Amino acid sequence: xxxxxxxxxxxxxxxxxxxxxxxxxxxxxxxxxxxxxxxxxxxxxxxxxxxxxxxxxxxxxxxxxxxxxxxxxxxxxxxxxxxxxxxxxxxxxxxxxxxxxxxxxxxxxxxxxxxxxxxxxxxxxxxxxxxxxxxxxxxxxxxxxxxxxxxxxxxxxxxxxxxxxxxxxxxxxxxxxxxxxxxxxxxxxxxxxxxxxxxxxxxxxxxxxxxxxxxxxxxxxxxx
Numbered sequence: 001x002x003x004x005x006x007x008x009x010x011x012x013x014x015x016x017x018x019x020x021x022x023x024x025x026x027x028x029x030x031x032x033x034x035x036x037x038x039x040x041x042x043x044x045x046x047x048x049x050x051x052x053x054x055x056x057x058x059x060x061x062x063x064x065x066x067x068x069x070x071x072x073x074x075x076x077x078x079x080x081x082x083x084x085x086x087x088x089x090x091x092x093x094x095x096x097x098x099x100x101x102x103x104x105x106x107x108x109x110x111x112x113x114x115x116x117x118x119x120x121x122x123x124x125x126x127x128x129x130x131x132x133x134x135x136x137x138x139x140x141x142x143x144x145x146x147x148x149x150x151x152x153x154x155x156x157x158x159x160x161x162x163x164x165x166x167x168x169x170x171x172x173x174x175x176x177x178x179x180x181x182x183x184x185x186x187x188x189x190x191x192x193x194x195x196x197x198x199x200x201x202x203x204x205x206x207x208x209x210x211x212x213x214x215x216x217x218x219x220x221x222x223x224x
Contacts, residue, residue: 043177048122048144051184052115059109066099066106081110086127087135089144094119096127105191108147121146123180125168134165139172148187 070080081097088094099110114120120127124146128135150171151164171179 044121044175044180045118047177047180048115048118052112052122055109056112056116059112063099063106063110066101067110070100085130086145087130087132087140088119088127089141091135091141093130096120108191111147115147118144120144122148123171123175123183124149125172126151126164137165137169139169143172143175148183148190150183153183153186153190 067080080099082100084096084098085093086096094114096111096114098107101107111120115122121144124143125140126149127145128140134140150167154164154167
């Protein structure tokens with residue numbers, strides 16, 4: 001084959017590596033609206049968003065069926081949902097919508113939309129009503145209230161103290177992604193246990209170790 005003496009006159013077009021204007025705009029939109037916000041999320045919020053959305057998709061048909069049954073039931077004249085005001089991150093007030101049933105803790109699963117929207121977290125201190133004196137604690141301003149937490153899985157705890165307020169404070173001051181995962185793994189067993197029954201306390205990873213004096217004020221006594 002005789003080589004072309006004039007490569008500049010080669011009739012074969014060279015592909016243009018530059019994307020078309022339409023494709024470039026689409027890629028820029030995906031980068032700005034999806035990739036950058038995802039990269040900016042802290043690990044806890046990323047876990048809430050991904051796992052919360054997955055759980056919501058998996059349980060949506062069940063929750064919808066239960067809501068319909070409660071709406072048609074004469075035992076629930078007020079409707080399928082309760083609506084309660086709660087204090088969230090940075091002291092912001094929001095309304096929690098929960099199914100009126102507590103069977104299999106479906107009321108907690110029905111709060112998953114609040115997790116996806118960022119009003120709640122999968123793991124965190126219990127949501128408190130406005131005016132509750134416990135909301136005055138400064139450490140409560142730094143995290144979102146959770147669907148579950150140390151206080152919910154503390155039953156039969158080997159720790160020398162297990163008061164919910166102390167456990168919530170310990171969680172806020174020491175929480176990390178490993179602690180969240182440990183609590184989430186223990187939550188189904190704690191939720192399925194009958195009221196008054198006990199469940200094994202979560203095995204806490206090395207970071208966030210609990211001691212018998214954490215957060216106790218001077219002169220504190222559980223018996224008092």
